[in-house]
Amino acid sequence: MILYSTNDKSVKVSFREAVIKGLADDGGLFMPSELPALPGSFIEKLNNIRLPEIAYEVSYNLLKDEIPAQDLRDIVERAITFDAPLAKLDEDKYILELFHGPTLAFKDFGARFMAKTLEYFNRNSDKEVIILVATSGDTGSAVANGFYKTEGVKVVLLYPSGKVSRIQEQQLTTLGENITALEVEGTFDDCQRLVKSAFSNEQLSSRIKLSSANSINIARLLPQSFYYFNAFARTSDSGEPVIFSVPSGNFGNLTAGLFAEAMGLPVEKFIAATNANDVFTQYIRTGKYIPRPSVRTLSNAMDVGDPSNFARIQALYGNDYGTIKKKIESYSFSDEETKKGISEIQSKYGYIIDPHGSVGVLALDKYFEERGTKENAGIVLETAHPAKFKDIVEDAAGIRIEIPERLASCMGRQKQSKIISNNFDEFKEYLLSSY
Ligand SMILES: *Cc1c(COP(=O)(O)O)cnc(C)c1O
Numbered sequence: 450m451i452l453y454s455t456n457d458k459s460v461k462v463s464f465r466e467a468v469i470k471g472l473a474d475d476g477g478l479f480m481p482s483e484l485p486a487l488p489g490s491f492i493e494k495l496n497n498i499r500l501p502e503i504a505y506e507v508s509y510n511l512l513k514d515e516i517p518a519q520d521l522r523d524i525v526e527r528a529i530t531f532d533a534p535l536a537k538l539d540e541d542k543y544i545l546e547l548f549h550g551p552t553l554a555f556k557d558f559g560a561r562f563m564a565k566t567l568e569y570f571n572r573n574s575d576k577e578v579i580i581l582v583a584t585s586g587d588t589g590s591a592v593a594n595g596f597y598k599t600e601g602v603k604v605v606l607l608y609p610s611g612k613v614s615r616i617q618e619q620q621l622t623t624l625g626e627n628i629t630a631l632e633v634e635g636t637f638d639d640c641q642r643l644v645k646s647a648f649s650n651e652q653l654s655s656r657i658k659l660s661s662a663n664s665i666n667i668a669r670l671l672p673q674s675f676y677y678f679n680a681f682a683r684t685s686d687s688g689e690p691v692i693f694s695v696p697s698g699n700f701g702n703l704t705a706g707l708f709a710e711a712m713g714l715p716v717e718k719f720i721a722a723t724n725a726n727d728v729f730t731q732y733i734r735t736g737k738y739i740p741r742p743s744v745r746t747l748s749n750a751m752d753v754g755d756p757s758n759f760a761r762i763q764a765l766y767g768n769d770y771g772t773i774k775k776k777i778e779s780y781s782f783s784d785e786e787t788k789k790g791i792s793e794i795q796s797k798y799g800y801i802i803d804p805h806g807s808v809g810v811l812a813l814d815k816y817f818e819e820r821g822t823k824e825n826a827g828i829v830l831e832t833a834h835p836a837k838f839k840d841i842v843e844d845a846a847g848i849r850i851e852i853p854e855r856l857a858s859c860m861g862r863q864k865q866s867k868i869i870s871n872n873f874d875e876f877k878e879y880l881l882s883s884y
Contacts, residue, residue, distance in 0.1 A: 450463070450464040450481055450483075450511055450512055450514060450515060451463065451481070451482045451483070452464065452467045452479040452480055452481055452482060452667060453479070453480055453482050454473035454474075454475055454477030454478070454479065454480070455473075455477040455478045455479075455480050455760040455761060455763075455764045456473065456475040456476060456477030456760075457473075457475050457477060460473055460474075460475065460477070461482070462479065463515060464511075464512055464515050464516075464667070464668075465515060465570050467479040467666075467667045467668075468563070468566055468567055468570060468660075468666065468667060468668045469567070469570060469571075469578070469658075469660055470660065471648065471659075471660050471661030471662070471665060471666045472645070472648045472649075472661060472665060474649075476645070476648075476649055477760065478665050478757065478758070478760050478761055478764075479667045480667075480761050480764045480765070481511070481667070481708075484511070484708055484711040484712050485510055485511070485712065486712055486713045487506070487507065487510050487712050487713045489713075491506055491510075491713075492713055492714070492715070495678060495679075495681065495682035496682050498682075499532075499679075500529060500532055500533055500675065500676065500679045501525060501526060501529050503675055503678050503679050503682075504525045504528075504529045504672065504675040505521065505522055505525045507671075507674060507675055507678060507709075507712065508521055508524075508525055508671065508672070508675075509521055510712065511671060511712075512671075516569070520569060524562070524565040524566055524569060525562075527561075527565050528558075528561040528562040528564070528565045528672065529558065529561070529562070529672070529675070530550075530561075531549040531550050531551075531557070532549055533545060533546065533547055533549065533558075533675075533676040533679055533680070534546050534549070534683075535679075535680055535683040535684065535828070536800065536831075537685075538794075538798045538800060539798070540823075541817075541823045541825075541826045541827055542810075542813065542826075542827050542829070543680070543683075543684060543826060543827065543828045543829070544800065544802070544806065544810075544828075544829050544831045545676065545680045545828050545829065545830050545831060546831050547676060547830060547831060547832055547833075548803075548831065548832070548833050548834035548837075550591070551594050551855055552587070552590040552591045552594050552620060552855075552856075553833060553834035553836065553837055553853065553855070553856055554587040554590075554591060554750075554832060554833040554834070554837065555673070555676075555702060555830065555832045555833070556587050556588050556590075556591035556592070556669075557591045557594070557595070558672050558673055558675070558676065559591070559668070559669035559670065559672050559673050559701070560588075560591035560592045560594065560595035560596075560662065560669065561591075561594075561595040561672075562668060562669070562671070562672035563592075563595065563662055563666055563668035563669050563672075564592075564595035564596045564599055564602075564662075566668045567580075567599075567602065567660065567668065568599055568600065568601070568602065571601050571602070574601070576601075576658050577601055577602070577603060577658065577884075578601060578602050578603070578658050578659075578660050579603050579604075579605060579657050579658060579659055579660070579880075579884050580592065580596065580602060580603070580604045580605065580659075580660050580661065580662045581605050581607070581644045581647055581648075581659060581660070581661055581662075582604065582605070582606050582607065582644070582661065582662050583607045583608075583637065583640035583641040583643065583644045584606055584607065584608050584613075584621070584637075584640070585608070585609065585612070585613070585637040585640075585698065585749060585750055585752055585753070586608070586613040586614065586617040586749055586750050587617065587750050587832075587833060587837075588662075588750075589606040589608055589617075589620075589621045589630070590617065590620035590621050592604060592606070592662040593606060593620075593621065593624050593628045594620075594624070595662075596627065596628070596662075597624055597626060597627070597628060598626055598627060599627065602627060603627045603628075603629070603884070604627060604628045604629070604662070605629050605631060605880070606621055606628065606629065606630045606631065607631045607633050607640040607643060607644060607876075608621055608630065608631070608632060608633065608637075608640060609633055609635055609636050609637050609639065609640055610632045610633060610634050610635075610868065612636065612637065612745065612749065612752075613749065614749070614837070614838065614840075616836075616837055616839070616852075616856065616859075616860070617837065618864065619859045619860055619862065619864065620856075620859050621866075622864040622865050622866045623859050623862035623863065623864060623865065625865060629867070629883075630865065630866040630867070631866065631867050631868075631869050631876075631879070632866040632867065632868045632869070633868075633869055633870075633871055634868065634869070634870050634871055635870070635871030636742065636743060636871075637743060637752060637753065638742060638743055638753075638754055638755065639871035640871075641757075642871075642873075643871065643873055643876045644661065646873045646876075647659060647873075647876065647877065647880065648661065650877065652877075652881075653877060653880060653881070656881065656884075657880060657881075657884050665699075665701075665757050665758070669701065670701055670704060670705050670708070670758075670761075671705070671708070672705075673701065673702055673705030673706075674705045674706070674708045674709040674712070677693065677705065677706050677709040677710075677714055677716075678709060678714055680693075680828050681714055681715065681716075681828075684826045684828070685826075688715075689715070689825060689826065690715040690716055690717040690825055691715070691716060691717060691825055691826050691827070691828055692716070692717050692718045692719075692720065692813065692816065692825050692826070692827040692828065693706050693716060693718075693719050693720065693827075693828050693829075693830065694720040694722050694809045694810070694812045694813040694816070694827060694828070694829045694830065695719060695720065695721060695722060695809065695830050696722045696723075696748065696751060696805040696806060696808050696809040696829075696830060696832050697721045697722060697723055697729065697751060697756070698726070698750055698751035698752065698753040698756065699753050699756050699757050699758055700721070700729065700756040700757070700758035700759060700761075700762065701757075701758050702830060702832065703719060703721055703758070703762075703777070704758045704761050704762055704765075706719055707719065707762065707765055707776070708765075711765070717825040718776070718777070718778055718816070718825075719776060719777045719778070720777070720778045720779065720780065720809075720812045720813060720816050721733070721777055721778070721779040721780075721812075722779075722780060722781075722782070722808045722809045722811070722812035722813075723751060723779065723780070723781040723782075723808070724746040724747075724748045724751050724752070724781060724782060724783075724784070724787065724808055725744050725746050725781065725783060725784070726743050726744060726746065726751060726752050726753055726754055727779075727781035728740055728741060728754060728755065728756065729756060729759065729779055730779040730780060730781040732759075732779075733773075733774055733777060733778065733779040734779075736770045736774075738759065740754055740755035741754050741755075742754045746784055746787075747784045747787050747788065747804045747838070747841050748787060748804040748805045748807075748808050750805060750832070750833070751805060751808070762777075778816055779812075780811070780812040780815050780816070782808050782811045782812070786811060787804050787807045787808055787811070787845075788804075788807075788841070788844075788845040789845075790802075790807035790808070790810055790811045791803075791804065791807045791841075791842055791845035791846050792845050792846050792847070794807065794810055795846040795848065801835045801842065801846065801848070801850060802831060802835060802842075803831065803832070803833045803834065803835040803837060803838045803842060804838050804841055804842070805831075805832045805833055806829060806830075806831035806832060806833070806835075809829040809830060809831070809832075810829050812829075813827040813829050834853065834856070835850055836850055836851065836852045836853060836856055837856065839852065867879075
């Protein structure tokens with residue numbers, strides 16, 4: 450697979466290089482120069498194969514030039530160890546449950562696949578890789594978990610102090626071993642800026658082998674396309690194009706869906722569901738992309754004011770607003786609407802949904818309402834387990850929910866974090882003195 454930088458099409462790298470570097474030297478994101486179509490026979494047999502086999506076939510289609518089939522099988526088998534089942538709410542509304550991994554959010558897919566890939570590429574090197582991750586909550590724990598005790602890899606997590614839930618903070622700060630958590634006095638956008646600045650800093654990159662594991666890393670993104678194929682195959686009238694509603698923050702998940710479509714998945718429409726951080730929704734309305742600082746909401750993993758993957762979406766469609774608008778619809782919802790959504794989904798379908806998923810269902814409903822037709826089945830990506838947002842969900846739905854064991858186990862452990870300011874020089878000093 451050849452990839453280019455979204456800042457400069459003439460910059461070309463291999464998949465291996467893109468995974469290790471994370472971000473191009475010019476600050477651009479790596480983008481596949483080609484997303485080859487899967488054979489028609491693959492789409493036809495989707496009904497009969499399960500997620501791990503789908504994952505293998507899709508990754509083989511993309512990476513066969515660089516990773517031998519047997520090694521790829523091994524990576525996929527060790528990364529995708531849990532399912533992505535589809536729950537049916539009614540005849541044309543489904544929930545794609547992406548929370549069955551170890552940290553109960555969809556980011557487990559990307560993080561685990563990336564961890565196994567990076568381990569594979571680094572297997573003959575004696576230089577340690579330092580992974581920098583800015584997280585608004587779920588990315589960090591998924592990455593930390595994916596890389597936990599991985600040979601030759603250390604992870605430095607940056608999260609905004611006081612802006613993640615208590616459960617998320619416990620997940621981020623209690624692993625120890627090769628995982629360090631930095632508590633940044635600032636916002637998620639500050640965390641992301643610190644990480645981006647570190648990558649473009651020559652002194653740092655000459656001394657330390659830095660890599661990223663954010664949704665900007667292409668190895669995080671590709672495996673997220675697997676479950677779109679799986680979801681399509683599990684709808685009851687499968688064969689017809691479907692609608693995907695994707696609760697979006699940094700737009701990695703949505704971009705992975707666009708990749709799946711480019712490889713041949715029949716999709717009628719993508720819906721980008723956003724909260725008050727609606728920069729993308731405004732873009733779809735007006736054609737103008739105007740980033741602004743993020744604000745806090747109940748669906749905090751979507752509190753992003755300048756989504757990185759916007760650059761990839763633009764690159765995929767040749768910067769053409771008309772094409773993007775045709776492909777992607779977008780709606781934004783307030784916290785009040787989100788809570789009401791949780792409550793209504795519970796009373797109407799008996800389904801307990803988390804705040805992010807609630808925004809996704811609201812967006813799908815609005816789409817159906819605006820079109821006045823439900824010709825195509827709609828699938829909402831449920832990005833996290835409701836127990837991760839226990840207080841909000843219990844409050845909104847008036848019920849009690851149980852915390853799954855794999856989440857409960859971190860609650861009693863000691864928090865270990867280092868507080869730093871949002872100043873780049875302080876972060877840089879920390880890295881130089883620690884690694
Ligand atoms: C990360 C995250 C999102 C946003 O995903 P993007 O790929 O950044 O758009 C939505 N919901 C949850 C629960 C998340 O953890």
